[in-house]
Amino acid sequence: MIKALLLANILLAAIWILATGTITQENFVFGFLISFGVLWVITPDRSRNDYFTIVPKLASFTVFLLYQIIKSNIQTLIASLYPKSKLSPAILKVPLTVETDGEITFFSHVLNITPGTLVIDVSDDKKALYVHVVHCEDKEAYIKELKEVFEKRVLELTR
Amino acid sequence: MSIADYYNFVIIPILGLSVILVFIRFLRGPSIADRVISLDMLILMAIGIVVIYSIIHNQSTFLDIAMLFALIAFLGTVAFAYYLEERRKRDE
Amino acid sequence: MNEIIVMILTTIGALFVLSTALAMVRKRDVYLRINVTTKTATLGLGLILGAAMFYFNEYSVTTRVLATIIFVGLTAPIGGHMLARAAYINKTEKWEGMKIDDLAGQYDPKKDILHSEDMNTKFEPPTDYDQPSTK
Structure with missing residues (x-):
């Protein structure tokens, strides 16, 4: 369709x-x-048609991604001028809700081009993502924020 | 103050300073991964300098070289990463 | 007017590239360096290339510049990811400031797989302690 x-x-x-x-x-x-x-x-019934919702969604996702990139780039710029002892990097395990290979690739690329997070590896059964983050104070809150801000948008776009 | 003067006296020194800083990391880097990532950064900064020169001399043909550098940077990084993983397997 | 936009874009881009170089010298371990540098360098380079696009203002230049921006934006983070993975597998030292490490003990070197449940396979890079003077 x-x-x-x-x-x-x-x-x-x-x-x-x-x-x-x-x-x-x-x-x-x-x-x-x-x-x-x-x-x-x-087109007679627009509510059953994905095409008319996916184009505005794609446009809003692009704007959201550009906003996130610029915002967190400025944060990283400020953080790289801090004294060295203030950062607390960590490698977190993020459990995945997305399933197929394409969705995992898309999600990890979105995480990769946003500053502050770097995907190190995907587990072999495709259930968890290991993410290196620059500054993490609360582990659970950070994982929750990653899942709610980024993964929800990816899911909205692909399903 | 023309645009060529501004680029010659402000932008090119900033980029040159960053190339020197990255080259310090390239010489000092404790591990191989440090050296590979600084090599990647050096090529990316070379792309920036090429683009600045193409604006100064008003020659849009130089941008082809920038594209070529981007291709070479990606190939070099991926080849080095693959080599590092394979070397670990061979050593065991 | 057009020249002022070009100057502002190149200045911001060059400052991002300079911050990348500063981070390259100042950060303590490989993972932080890879994490910080690949992104800011990509944004700075994109701004400089966009300035060239505004300066020439022709179709052939615009398409070439857009192709270069998209290519760099797609490939630089992928290169960083592959390099970080290779560094972790090679047991490159990590900084002692890294308190939480969920990836420790998850690789299985014998069967060469990565588990998602909590395992303890003793696969972990050594910790690089600071000298007391710089703390």
Whole structure:
């Protein structure tokens, strides 16, 4: 269903480009948005359709990820100017709720590009992730925060 | 103050200072992993310097070299990490 | 106007790269160095490349710069992850400030697997104690 709607969307955008006659990236993006609106209007029951929720979710996830990256980069910048004794690094075991290989790869990459966390290894039965964190005072609270902030978003996106 | 002057007198010294600091870690690093990660960082900073030079001389062709450096940095790091794991297995 | 945006972006990027270099010298063990440096270097480099994108303002340059940013953002953290794993398997010393280590005793060197339940296989890197003067 998602693939069929995506193909229809790209096809409508290509038709928009042929009709307007200018081949640029901005025009393609504009045509994509217009045909997304057209598809949104003509589809009968939108609540059962994943396609109309996954595109806004993807956009909001990108914004959330950029915000997290910039915020925690500034935190790391301040922390790297601290005296050395104030940091307390740790290697935590984060139990996984996600199951398939693709979800685990996606989740660990999200953790990897966010400063402050570094995935060291995945256990062989795919049930736990070993994460090295820069500053950890309360173990349980940190694991809970990781699961609620990042894993919940990944789950919303993939399911 | 033109943009070339600003880059020549402010940005290039900052990047050069960071290259020197990372090179100190490259020489002193107690383990092999320290040296590999500082080599990775050196190549990333070289990409930054190449981009700055392409802005100063107004030559967008230099950006191809930046892309090439990014490829080489990834290949080098992955090859060294693989070598470290395999060496541990051979030693046992 | 355009030049001012380019200058501001490059300055912030260069400061991030400088903080990376400072962290490289000051942090105590390999894991902290890998953890801190790969991310800030990626962001600083992305800002410098974005400045080049604003400066040239052509399609060929924009696509090349975007490809480079995406490639660096995808591969630098993966390289850091592989290197940290190789360092842990090779028993590189860890700093004594690392109080919690859940990965200790989880690797099984004989069968070469990593458990997720609590095991005790005596696989743990040695601790690197500080000199008393620097504490």
